[in-house]
Amino acid sequence: MTTNTTFPLGDQLVRRIGFGAMQLAGPGVFGPHADLDACRAVLRRAIDLGVDHVDTAQFYGPDVVNELIRDTLHPYPEHLRLVTKVGARRDDEGGWIPSATPADLVDQVEQNLRSLDVERIDLVNLRRFETDAPHLDQAPLDDQLGALAELRDAGKIAAIGVSNVGADTVRRAVETVGIGEVQNAFGLLDRSDREVLDLAGAHGVAYVPFFPLGSAFTGGPAAIAADPTVRAVAAKHDVRATQVALAWVLAQGEHVLLIPGTSSVAHLEENLAVADVALDEEDLAALDAVEQRPVAGH
Ligand SMILES: NC(=O)c1ccc[n+]([C@@H]2O[C@H](COP(=O)([O-])OP(=O)(O)OC[C@H]3O[C@@H](n4cnc5c(N)ncnc54)[C@H](OP(=O)(O)O)[C@@H]3O)[C@@H](O)[C@H]2O)c1
Numbered sequence: 294m295t296t297n298t299t300f301p302l303g304d305q306l307v308r309r310i311g312f313g314a315m316q317l318a319g320p321g322v323f324g325p326h327a328d329l330d331a332c333r334a335v336l337r338r339a340i341d342l343g344v345d346h347v348d349t350a351q352f353y354g355p356d357v358v359n360e361l362i363r364d365t366l367h368p369y370p371e372h373l374r375l376v377t378k379v380g381a382r383r384d385d386e387g388g389w390i391p392s393a394t395p396a397d398l399v400d401q402v403e404q405n406l407r408s409l410d411v412e413r414i415d416l417v418n419l420r421r422f423e424t425d426a427p428h429l430d431q432a433p434l435d436d437q438l439g440a441l442a443e444l445r446d447a448g449k450i451a452a453i454g455v456s457n458v459g460a461d462t463v464r465r466a467v468e469t470v471g472i473g474e475v476q477n478a479f480g481l482l483d484r485s486d487r488e489v490l491d492l493a494g495a496h497g498v499a500y501v502p503f504f505p506l507g508s509a510f511t512g513g514p515a516a517i518a519a520d521p522t523v524r525a526v527a528a529k530h531d532v533r534a535t536q537v538a539l540a541w542v543l544a545q546g547e548h549v550l551l552i553p554g555t556s557s558v559a560h561l562e563e564n565l566a567v568a569d570v571a572l573d574e575e576d577l578a579a580l581d582a583v584e585q586r587p588v589a590g591h
């Protein structure tokens with residue numbers, strides 16, 4: 294069982310349950326959400342409930358989610374850490390395109406600084422395509438990390454992270470520039486990234502999984518809710534199946550942070566309440582045996 298409630302993200306401690314802002318864009322993470330008032334309410338409630346870590350990206354919308362965060366929360370609470378990611382852009386139909394030369398990355402950090410209206414971003418993840426689209430051209434890793442390290446030296450970002458990467462990239466990034474986060478897909482139904490989760494922990498680096506409930510694109514939360522083992526543990530603790538799945542993720546290491554995404558205040562409240570779900574050894578063993586159903590990335 295894990296017991297700590299905070300972990301360093303770069304050189305800043307954050308609570309282990311934060312918020313992922315991707316669901317605050319429209320369908321396919323493209324264009325504005327249909328209910329902007331609901332999105333603003335989710336952001337305000339998150340801050341009211343003590344969320345100090347929000348994960349976003351310029352390419353959510355694009356622009357839409359960063360601007361919503363700024364318009365709703367600026368001036369930001371002093372304790373709030375904003376994390377973004379660079380390395381991709383959107384085409385006119387919402388397609389995801391790598392955009393990750395050093396010059397692209399610098400440009401995207403500048404865009405994030407402007408749209409979030411901050412002088413420094415707390416952590417910038419280099420979003421690679423190693424795990425979800427390895428056939429796409431990758432710019433040389435050292436060049437990308439070097440560009441981000443220069444921005445860190447210039448005071449424009451506080452810490453660097455890596456996303457959608459394999460173990461070799463994590464090792465190289467730790468050795469060369471030092472990182473504060475690894476952000477890969479991981480959850481109860483897709484535990485294939487276990488090696489990288491453990492590697493991050495061995496280096497004292499936060500592991501911040503996306504799709505902790507399974508991908509919204511492929512019905513992950515519904516698959517969790519339908520699993521008989523998850524349902525049995527949920528009934529035992531009188532909590533939701535999604536809360537069991539998130540509590541299981543949290544129990545995988547003290548360096549594991551949650552950023553579940555939602556555009557619903559009720560779901561946000563459930564997700565933050567996972568801090569109080571105490572799974573015992575018997576629960577964890579049962580959940581470890583749940584059949585994996587890996588989902589495709591977006
Ligand atoms: N680095 C990357 O490549 C990458 C990729 C994907 C995501 N991310 C980041 O990771 C964050 C987390 O990923 P994610 O998969 O959790 O978020 P997500 O992709 O934003 O989707 C989470 C899904 O779970 C649902 N959900 C959330 N809480 C729920 C609850 N309590 N009960 C039932 N359904 C619930 C949401 O629907 P409702 O809105 O209806 O609650 C949504 O369909 C994202 O927001 C984003 O910031 C990064």
